[in-house]
Amino acid sequence: MRLTSPAIAPGAAIADDYACTGADRSPALAWSDAPQSTKTKSFALIVDDPDAPHGTFFHWVAYNIAAGETSLPAGVPQTAEIAGGGTNGINSFEHIGYNGPCPPPGKMHHYRFHLFALDSTLTPGDPADAAAVQSAMRGHVVATAELVGTFER
Known part of the structure; x- marks a missing residue:
């Protein structure tokens, strides 16, 4: 499975538009080569920062994205329901949906966009939150993809 974004090149800097220094909206994402629909029943997306000062920080938790979807548009609203099917969970800011990079000044951070193809809905x-979604996913992941961007203030 492959995860891409027109806004984030692998390993490259994430633009301010997708961070707390700008519009703080979610980037567009697209995926391909997911397992056949008989195996994939839904997708989950977890965006995290493993370089956060107090341990991994979660910027976006989304799950039950419809199996027929192959993308999310830029600027997914911070509401519980995702248009087209799916649910936004709670991030480490304790907000629903996406909040972008906002690290303390001085050090580059890596932002990992993890996409999971699942054999069930959750x-x-x-x-x-991320812990609840990760726990619910155990034993149901049939494929994964990752896209990593960086950000520094």
């Missing part, structure tokens, strides 16, 4: 509870 019932992680409401509101679901």
Whole structure:
């Protein structure tokens, strides 16, 4: 499976438009080569920063994205429901949906966009944070893809 974004080249800097220094909107994402629809029942997306000062920080948790989807547009609203099918969970800012890079000044951080193809839909509870979604995904991941961007203030 492959995950891409017209806004983020692999390993390259994430633009201010997708960070707290700008519009702080989610970047467009597209994926391809997911396992056949008989195996993939939904997708989950977890965006994290493993370089955060107090451990991994989660910027976006989304799950139950419809199996027929192959992309998310830029600027997904910070509402519980994702248009086209899916649910936004709670990020480490304790907000629903996406909040972009906002590290302390001085050090480059890596932002990992993890996409998971799942053989089921999830019932992680409401509101679901990264830990709840990761727990619900156990034993259901049939493929993964990752896109990493960087950001520094």
